[in-house]
Amino acid sequence: MIVRTIAVVGSGPAALFACERLKREENLRVDLLETLPFPFGLVRYGVAPDHQGVKNIQRQFLRHLEADTVRFVGGVQVGEHISLAELRELYDAVVLGVGGSVSRNFGIAGEDVPQVWTSDRFAGWYNAHPSHTEAPPLKAGGRTVVLGHGNVAVDVARVLLRNPDDFAGSDLSQQAGDLLVASPQGGVVMAGRSGAAEAKCTTPELRELLKLDGVQVRLEGADSNAEALQSLVAEQDQDAITTPVEVRRRKGNLQSFLEVAEGTEATVPNTRELVWAFGYRPVAFVEREGKLAAVRFAIRKRGANGAWQDTGEELELACDFAVSCIGYVTPPLLGVPYDAARGVFANQDGKIDSRLWAVGWCGRGPTGAIATNRKESHARMDSLLAELSGATDSPKQGATGLDKLLAERGVRTYSLDDWRVIEKAEEASAPDNRIREKFTDLATVQTLLDGA
Numbered sequence: 127m128i129v130r131t132i133a134v135v136g137s138g139p140a141a142l143f144a145c146e147r148l149k150r151e152e153n154l155r156v157d158l159l160e161t162l163p164f165p166f167g168l169v170r171y172g173v174a175p176d177h178q179g180v181k182n183i184q185r186q187f188l189r190h191l192e193a194d195t196v197r198f199v200g201g202v203q204v205g206e207h208i209s210l211a212e213l214r215e216l217y218d219a220v221v222l223g224v225g226g227s228v229s230r231n232f233g234i235a236g237e238d239v240p241q242v243w244t245s246d247r248f249a250g251w252y253n254a255h256p257s258h259t260e261a262p263p264l265k266a267g268g269r270t271v272v273l274g275h276g277n278v279a280v281d282v283a284r285v286l287l288r289n290p291d292d293f294a295g296s297d298l299s300q301q302a303g304d305l306l307v308a309s310p311q312g313g314v315v316m317a318g319r320s321g322a323a324e325a326k327c328t329t330p331e332l333r334e335l336l337k338l339d340g341v342q343v344r345l346e347g348a349d350s351n352a353e354a355l356q357s358l359v360a361e362q363d364q365d366a367i368t369t370p371v372e373v374r375r376r377k378g379n380l381q382s383f384l385e386v387a388e389g390t391e392a393t394v395p396n397t398r399e400l401v402w403a404f405g406y407r408p409v410a411f412v413e414r415e416g417k418l419a420a421v422r423f424a425i426r427k428r429g430a431n432g433a434w435q436d437t438g439e440e441l442e443l444a445c446d447f448a449v450s451c452i453g454y455v456t457p458p459l460l461g462v463p464y465d466a467a468r469g470v471f472a473n474q475d476g477k478i479d480s481r482l483w484a485v486g487w488c489g490r491g492p493t494g495a496i497a498t499n500r501k502e503s504h505a506r507m508d509s510l511l512a513e514l515s516g517a518t519d520s521p522k523q524g525a526t527g528l529d530k531l532l533a534e535r536g537v538r539t540y541s542l543d544d545w546r547v548i549e550k551a552e553e554a555s556a557p558d559n560r561i562r563e564k565f566t567d568l569a570t571v572q573t574l575l576d577g578a
């Protein structure tokens with residue numbers, strides 16, 4: 127039996143669903159290379175701490191890493207510790223599942239003001255990512271502007287507005303929990319350049335945000351009155367072009383906004399405020415006296431053809447902090463053609479080159495929930511297996527060659543057993559009412575493992 131070797135790069139959902147498919151093949155050996163000592167990608171570092179039910183998929187993913195034919199090799203950054211060309215020399219095929227978790231920029235004035243953050247940084251901070259340990263400049267009673275109407279924006283607003291006690295049973299870090307208690311936000315504005323029908327978030331996530339305890343919600347801008355929302359709901363009923371799932375999502379969102387516009391919620395004094403603003407296109411972050419003072423917006427409305435257009439009017443929203451949540455890009459990797467317009471590796475249905483494949487966000491772009499990656503990764507691995515099935519060349523070195531090269535370079539790697547020790551230690555050091563305290567300092571992880 128010829129045994130082929132595959133290097134899968136990354137250990138997020140796309141890479142792990144690829145492993146789920148590949149582990150069934152008895153004539154394959156898979157090495158999963160991950161930059162961090164910790165597996166699971168954005169499940170660990172993107173999914174919000176108060177959504178532990180979603181994070182539980184890690185248990186399922188662990189089973190793929192435990193397969194006899196799969197090996198987790200943490201601590202290896204492809205492009206830094208080993209080049210892609212070297213990896214392709216060592217393995218019969220390479221699958222890139224490196225995600226795309228670097229935030230997009232607007233390219234507008236003031237984006238470099240220190241109180242203007244991107245969602246990779248903010249979500250990385252509340253999820254205790256080792257590269258995002260700096261605390262955000264939150265002020266007690268302050269106002270934050272969250273830019274974007276996708277699910278990431280909804281997560282960011284919810285984390286800022288949620289009663290800190292509601293993080294009980296989560297893995298929110300001690301540092302993040304303490305800062306959220308010390309700096310409760312007076313208000314959050316969710317500003318999007320489009321309207322209620324275009325909001326990209328999903329209905330359960332939207333409803334959860336709109337129903338947070340102690341938070342008063344108000345709509346602003348175009349689409350903010352009940353009449354406009356009712357006619358948008360009616361338009362969805364007549365939409366025969368969009369998929370039924372998409373129509374259901376839009377209608378669910380519109381009905382949720384409509385409930386707010388109809389004011390079925392009584393006004394409660396002394397609550398925090400959530401303003402959901404439609405048709406606000408950011409044009410500048412305004413700095414005064416050395417810090418963020420406001421975000422300036424061009425006001426837009428729906429034109430006769432349904433497209434959103436500037437009205438020529440501008441306004442400024444005063445704030446102390448802003449978080450832009452407008453999508454992500456994959457950083458380029460030497461040896462991989464790059465589609466700069468989309469911020470992904472150039473590929474055709476996942477295929478980049480002979481025996482070089484992309485799965486998940488680095489190939490498809492930053493769309494879709496965790497489960498979306500499963501079907502795609504399985505289909506792409508089917509195609510890769512078909513590509514390998516007729517091959518007559520000699521098998522490559524795989525793990526032996528990788529281990530030798532990394533040892534020569536003095537690269538410290540982390541195994542699945544190391545991860546088990548790390549996980550136990552994180553659980554053991556959980557603060558009160560939390561399930562773990564994640565390590566953010568890699569030197570501490572090394573010390574822990576050296577003493578284990």
Ligand SMILES: Cc1cc2nc3c(=O)[nH]c(=O)nc-3n(C[C@H](O)[C@H](O)[C@H](O)COP(=O)(O)OP(=O)(O)OC[C@H]3O[C@@H](n4cnc5c(N)ncnc54)[C@H](O)[C@@H]3O)c2cc1C
Nearest residue numbers: 136138139140161167168172173204224225486487495496
């Ligand atoms: C803030 C946020 C919250 C989200 N919340 C949810 C949610 O609640 N529910 C849901 O269903 N979906 C959620 N998603 C979407 C979901 O996380 C993605 O669909 C999914 O993670 C994409 O998987 P991926 O494997 O392509 O990328 P990722 O999850 O980003 O995994 C990529 C992995 O590759 C590693 N890597 C990167 N570069 C290299 C390299 N050069 N060498 C080695 N390793 C490398 C990274 O460290 C990472 O572990 C969220 C996304 C974000 C951004």
Ligand SMILES: NC(=O)c1ccc[n+]([C@@H]2O[C@H](COP(=O)([O-])OP(=O)(O)OC[C@H]3O[C@@H](n4cnc5c(N)ncnc54)[C@H](OP(=O)(O)O)[C@@H]3O)[C@@H](O)[C@H]2O)c1
Nearest residue numbers: 274275276277278279319320326451452453492493494495
């Ligand atoms: N709970 C969950 O299931 C969950 C949680 C988080 C993320 N996710 C998934 O992860 C993926 C990424 O989420 P996301 O929120 O980052 O992306 P997203 O859903 O694509 O939303 C991006 C938002 O940014 C806006 N935007 C983009 N470019 C802009 C610009 N130049 N100026 C102003 N606004 C701009 C978009 O507005 P327009 O609509 O006007 O383009 C949109 O509101 C999504 O598929 C999401 O569902 C899921």
